[in-house]
Amino acid sequence: MTVTPEIVDYISELSRLSLEPEEKASMTAQLEQIVGYMDVLTQLDTAAVEPLSHVFPLKNVLREDVVVPSRERAELLANAPVPDQEAFLVPRTVD
Amino acid sequence: MTWETVIGLETHVELATKTKIFCGCTTAFGGAPNTHCCPVCTGMPGTLPVLNRKVLEFAVKAGLALNCEITRYTKFDRKNYFYPDLPKAYQISQLYLPICRNGAVDIGGGKTIRIHELHMEEDAGKLVHDPWIDQTRADYNRCGVPLIEIVTEPDFRTAEEVIAYLEKLKETLQYLGVSDCKMQEGSLRCDVNLSIRPMGSDTMGTRTEMKNLNSFKAVSRAIAYEARRQAERIEEGKRVIQETRRWDENKDASFAMRSKENAQDYRYFPEPDIPPIELSEEWLQSLKDDLPELAEEKRARYQSQYGLPPYDCQMITSDKALADFFEALVDLGTAPKQASNWIMGEVLAVLSARALEAKDMPLSPKTLAKLIAMVQAGRLNRNTAVKVFEAIFDADADPEAYAAAHGLEQVRDTALVESVVDAVLADNPKSVEDYRSGKQKAFGFLVGQVMRQLKGQGDPKAVNEILRSRLS
Structure with a gap:
């Protein structure tokens, strides 16, 4: 698969990343390499193989509907780059 | 040119569980910002979500009541998007193997709406812009509240059909006890997908999706507005653009959302943190056995068993709490027609005067049964009984004691x-x-x-x- 500059533009937009022109060039080459590494998989015949979504043979891992005390707000907000007393603050996203 | 409107609906319903879908935080409405949160629902790295059993059971029950096929082997998927209402940068939802598919809802008048699918997912948090600091504040109390999303086929042709479907859906889910369906609290909200085509055509026009519809009235008005807007565009020789539009109730109009919010490439992939679910035959059967009698079945039974007129049956079953109240009265020995008259008359009048919902009614069936019995025995006349009813309603007081204290019993000497x-x-x-x-x-x-x-x-x-x- 060829990674084009257009693909890199698209992925960076989806990821909300802005790249400088030189970063974009190196990113294109590196992504090409990474994706190329996976290309080997396309040589396998998987027509008769059921897609695997989970590696461990687990199923029906459920919990009961019982309330557990929530975490202290201050403790949660301490992990945020920019909180105020009550909330996580993010750049303007709504009008 | 006569146009035909074609509508499909996506309805999100918050489930009435005590805890969130993947953690033990409470789902109680309200609360100070970020006080119903933990590392799981705020998307901290290294946390492990675990599915709430009740969410699965509620989703299956809803699917059964909507005549769906139940998927016996079901999985969750990641829907990736960067928007701060979901702190993980993805929503855990279902794409490939939704829990229910191919259902049908009879909305009356010989019309059936097909259900494409019903799946489980988590709700997002609330974003509020603070103009003083020009930043957006994120409150994750609702983040992780369990939802089912019910997607119909594009089977609606009028706003009336959409409302009939929503009313039926609300009634069914309330009877099942899987949701309170309070639109004003956002526990039932819908997106309308709408396109128009020349009457008689069988090709689909370009559709738009309208969001932010939080009342039946908004749904009706938004449909009328959007059908007219699309017709005007086409008649002016313009194209309808496929886009997401936000309904503004105050302006009575819809507006295209910015294209950035429209960028839709969710890069779904199987959710590795939630192992798949296998529903055994016994489990499914036990859920089927656990389904309560639904409104339609009650209406038929009230007519045949109690001989109530269809109008009474419709009124009483319009709200499960009222139907429960009616059945309790009958069990206490009240004649069904008497019980129905009191409910449709005095009970509904007082509830509406107090702006109360039937489920929050302070008066017990036992008290009303006693009052009705006093009228039947000739101890109170009907007019006095209504006054007693209003006086004892809020405190659920004893009608006999009240009548005696106020000298209201009829003179039988x-x-x-x-x-x-x-x-x-x-x-x-x-x-x-x-x-x-x-x-x-x-x-x-x-x-x-x-x-x-x-x-x-x-x-x-x-x-x-x-x-x-x-x-x-």
Whole structure:
């Protein structure tokens, strides 16, 4: 698969990343390499193989509907780059 | 040109579980910002979500009631998007193997709406822009509240059909007890996908999706607005653009959302943190056995078992709490038609005057049954009983004690009634004369005089009888 500059533009937009022109060039080459590494998989015949979504043979891992005390707000907000007393603050996203 | 409107609906319903879908935080509405949160629902790295059993069971029950096929091997998927209402940068949802598919809802008038699928997912948090600091504040109390999303086929042609479907859906989910469906609290919200085409055509036009519809009225108005907008565009020779539009209830108009919010490439992939679910035959059967009687079944039964008119059946079953109240009254020995009359009359009137929902009614069925029995036994007349009802409603007070304390019971002392009748006859010789000469009006006057002397507490039937026998 060829990674084009257009693909890199698209992925960076989806990821909300802005790249400088030189970063974009190196990113294109590196992504090409990474994706190329996976290309080997396309040589396998998987027509008769059921897609695997989970590696461990687990199923029906459920919990009961019982309330557990929530975490202290201050403790949660301490992990945020920019909180105020009550909330996580993010750049303007709504009008 | 006559246009046909084609509508499909996506409805999100918050489930009435006690805890969130993947963690034990409470789902209680309200609360100070970020106080119903933990590392799982705020998307901290290294946390492990675990599915709430009740969410799965509620989703299956909803699917069964909507005549869906239940997927016996189901999985969750990651829907990736960068928007701060979801702190993980993805929503855990279902794409490839939704829990329910291919359902059908009968909305009356011979019309059936097909359900494409019903899947489980988590709700997002609330973003509020703070103009003072020009930043957006994120509150994750609702983040992780369990939702089911119900997607219909594009089977609607009018706003009326959409409303009929939503009402049926709301009724069904409330009866199942899987959601309270309060639109004002956002526990039932819908997105409308709408396109138009020339009448008689069988190709689909370009559709738009409208969001932020949080009342039946908004749904109706948004549909009318959007159908007209699309028709005007096409008639002006313009194209309809496929886009997401936000309904603004105050402006009574919809507006295209910025294209950035429109960038849709969710890069779904199987959710590695949640192992797949296998529903055994026994488990599914136990959920089927656990389905309550739904409104439609109740309506049919009330007609056949109690002989109630269809109108009564419709009114009483419109709200599960009312139907439960009615059944409790009947179980306590109240005649079904009496019970229904009281519910449709006084109960609904007082609920509406107090702005209360039936499920929050302070009055118990036992108290009302006792009051109705007092009327049946001739101890209270109907008008007095209504006054007693209003007085005891809020405190669920004993009607017998209240009537006794306020001297409201009907006078059943025949000797007393007779003596009052005699006195009235003696005081009103002119009216007696009039009555005997054929003036029926005079009889009414005499009854009125007797009732007045008895301070309104005479049993009208007894007064009539005694008066008539004295005059004959």
